Amino acid sequence: MGQYFDSEPSVTSARRVVELVLPDLHLELTTDRGVFSADQVDSGSKLLLLDGPTPTPGDRTLVDVGCGYGPITMALAKRNPDATVYGVDVNERARALCVENAEAAGLSNVRVISPDEWPDEVVIDRVWSNPPIRVGKAALHELSLTWLGRLGPDGSAHFVVQKHLGADSLHAWLEREGFSVNRRGSRKAFRLLDITPG
Numbered sequence: 001m002g003q004y005f006d007s008e009p010s011v012t013s014a015r016r017v018v019e020l021v022l023p024d025l026h027l028e029l030t031t032d033r034g035v036f037s038a039d040q041v042d043s044g045s046k047l048l049l050l051d052g053p054t055p056t057p058g059d060r061t062l063v064d065v066g067c068g069y070g071p072i073t074m075a076l077a078k079r080n081p082d083a084t085v086y087g088v089d090v091n092e093r094a095r096a097l098c099v100e101n102a103e104a105a106g107l108s109n110v111r112v113i114s115p116d117e118w119p120d121e122v123v124i125d126r127v128w129s130n131p132p133i134r135v136g137k138a139a140l141h142e143l144s145l146t147w148l149g150r151l152g153p154d155g156s157a158h159f160v161v162q163k164h165l166g167a168d169s170l171h172a173w174l175e176r177e178g179f180s181v182n183r184r185g186s187r188k189a190f191r192l193l194d195i196t197p198g
């Protein structure tokens with residue numbers, strides 16, 4: 001049995017459509033086996049979109065780290081029509097779905113890339129992420145440092161992490177690494193963390 005973060009899922013395809021319903025938008029998104037939370041929009045991602053920060057006028061570059069089939073990417077692109085939203089994922093099937101979902105929603109400001117395709121010269125205004133905790137602590141830390149290191153001086157990152165998957169230990173580690181971390185909220189099984197360069 002493969003993992004949702006495999007680069008090329010081996011499970012047979014079984015596509016379906018799920019709904020992303022938020023107060024300000026309603027989207028139908030295509031998902032598939034072999035990608036994270038294929039049966040419904042993950043409740044952590046939905047919470048991040050409900051309680052995360054409102055758009056900052058002037059933002060140009062937003063990144064959804066670990067975009068999956070794209071619920072966060074699509075919502076950001078709809079809410080920030082003047083920004084370019086990068087959906088980044090290691091999972092090829094997830095990336096293909098994210099491209100398809102952006103096209104179906106008419107969102108021309110979405111770019112979907114693998115992590116190694118990031119254009120190094122681009123400075124990021126906001127990172128949003130439901131990060132892949134299950135890759136293990138070392139890989140999660142490396143991924144966090146990579147993307148947080150690309151934020152501009154006024155940039156910020158917004159993570160949703162399940163409490164029982166180590167949200168508080170990630171929070172403490174980020175502070176030890178010199179970032180400022182504010183717990184925006186704690187609802188249901190999740191914590192929302194706002195992270196800024198220290």
Ligand SMILES: C[S@@+](CC[C@H](N)C(=O)[O-])C[C@H]1O[C@@H](n2cnc3c(N)ncnc32)[C@H](O)[C@@H]1O
Nearest residue numbers: 004005036045066067068089090091130131132
């Ligand atoms: C918790 S899931 C969230 C997916 C999506 N944002 C959602 O809400 O449905 C984390 C995602 O991170 C991806 N991922 C794993 N390792 C990664 C890495 N090194 N860089 C970027 N994405 C990664 C996984 O493939 C998975 O799609």
